[in-house]
Amino acid sequence: MSTLQPTFAPQRIALLGAGRVASQLGPALLQTGHQVVSVWSRTAASAQSLANQLPGAAVSLNLDFAAQPPADLYLLSVPDAAVPEVLAAARFPVGALVAHTAGALPLALFEAYPKVRGGVFYPLQTFSPGRIIDWHAVPLCIEAADEAGQALLLALGHSLSKMVQPVATLQRQRLHVAAVFASNFTNHLLGISHALLTEAKLPFELLAPLLRETVEKAIAAPPFSVQTGPAARRDAPTLARHQAELSAHPAWLALYKSLSDSIQQQLPPAELNNEAGL
Structure with missing residues (x-):
């Protein structure tokens, strides 16, 4: 990803949305010298709450931005399913640059609105209440x-992050699927691990060194090449014991079997790791 920063120029930005992404992005934009001119949300209270954190930001009571002070960029940071609905209801100044922050939505959805210029400003990160994001380390896909729209979005990205890259729709959509596997599915599996340890009256912290080594190893080498565990070893007795342990949790048992099958299908017999280990 590019680490070169073009000349910085403060931008006037209207935020459409006040949820997890917008509530982190708004203050970050302000701290890097940009001006958030307005905040709109489907609930006025949410818009007001975020605007209170952004000196100079007005609360937009409606989606008629053509009648409001102009912005250099209108940034749609709403749930993916709401983006088409908001675009259809909004009225932007002719020629306005309007970008969404979604990983899965195509740039082509703006083709239905020829009076605006479409864009994508996708931060590849997970956002949760109470967690502070280091935007310098967040990959931004543009x-x-x-x-002209590309140049503005790239410049905006470089003002926030050291990792900024143009990414076309098809690449970004594949990236989004990969991110779901890497983050959302992994977090769900960790939730199952937490629940199993709670049942056994053991602390989740016991897994911390294992988790760190697993992630560091997967970053250092292709993950499939460093796969370990009973499924990779085709250790039938251990697999059977694990499945018996999960008999009280049918959904987790089915998931265990499915993942074990996937591991075995991915690794040909000649490449199996038959050494002892997790």
């Missing part, structure tokens, strides 16, 4: 329908 796409735009025109060169």
